[in-house]
Amino acid sequence: MEIFIIFISASIVNNFVLTYFLGICPFLGVSNKIDSSFSLGLATTFVMVITAVASWLINHYILILFNVPFLEYVSFIIVIASMVQLVEMFVKKTSPVLYRALGIFLPLITTNCAILGLALFAVLRDYSFIQTIVFGIGAGVGFTLAIVVMAGIREELEMADIPYPLKGAGITLIVAGFLALAFMGFAGLISA
């Protein structure tokens, strides 16, 4: 039951993008096509889960064991950077089209604050190993959900008659605001 609550909390109630405002740059940058946004969501989810697992292991078997908790950020960043590099190699090999569609946003997952945020939250909340994995999956699903919903709306907006000054970034940010507002409906359902 607790695991289920963690999953729902991470993916919907405390959605990383729409309630914590983490990982906004790919959320706005790669949300113009459903296909590529879904792929970016999958890539980010993969990195999130791996990071969650690795950060738990590092935290418990290196940082706490050797009593060097001040190396937390550095070690998590190392994990994230190498995982992103791995994903980039994999995408480049398996789907050059997707590699081109994601462009700069693929390596930018490295500095996606949602991922470092996830690792730090997991440590801060003292999750167990299983809880950490579920937290990672939930956060990834939440990120994918947010970015795909955004892309769906933006695809519809392509055909809409938008006032000239609002075209492009203006309407995108307004829509993001509305989405955040909609997700506020879940606020307080589950705390933290």
Add this chain to the structure above:
Amino acid sequence: MEQNLYLLGLSSMGGLGLFFASLLVFADKKLRVEVDPKILLIEEVLPAANCGACGQPGCPAFAEAVVNGIADVHECTVGGEEVAHQIASIMGVEAKAVQKKVAKVFCRGGNKETDRKAIYYGVTSCSLAAKVGGGEKSCKYSCLGYADCVDSCKFNAMWMNANGLPVVDEDACTSCNKCVEACPRNLIELHSPDIKLHVYCKNRDPGKIAKKTCKVACIGCTLCVKPDPENIKMVDNLAVIEYSDAYLGLEECAKKCPTNAIAYQLDPIH
């Protein structure tokens, strides 16, 4: 204790770094993609417009197609002769001369010239208006005037004039073919700027109806055919020019036209 901490920090970070580095080295060996250096060189000289005029999905795909022998070096119409020569020198082949072409809009029935049959309140897009009743104008061959071609132009070479017709800046036009594809009525064609004479109408209705719907329609009077019967033919009440390599157009043909549907050396910016 203090020294111990240094050692622990160094060794744990070093160990982590080493572990992930070896993981990446291993992954690199498994997942490496070999790229022909020529592809990168060609990509650099291409205009990076990713317009698809060459028939390939974007410039990187075109570079790859050239290296693999699928596409020819001169197929990038946007880059023109200069880029063709650069690609040819990278590939070590001789480039053929590229004939410059520009987009020509074959309708002059703007808001002033054409009759209205309805008022259209839908989405301002030609492709959609063409599907719902064919827009506002009574001529069913005319320019719809909702600027799909202008929207498709990535080079700022097109805009709508005050009369509601698209205008092409022939110097800025790169003959990328986007506007040709965007027009639901197939009014735009690519032609060499050297050709002076064009029929600026696609109306195939009988003369009586055509005259009623638009002041500058081709009414099928066949007067223009007489000075140049080899190159101009009448097809379904419409004068059609059969373009060939040597064709440049005769001024007499335009002078005969009672409606100015066929024009000689029409000023491109009007």
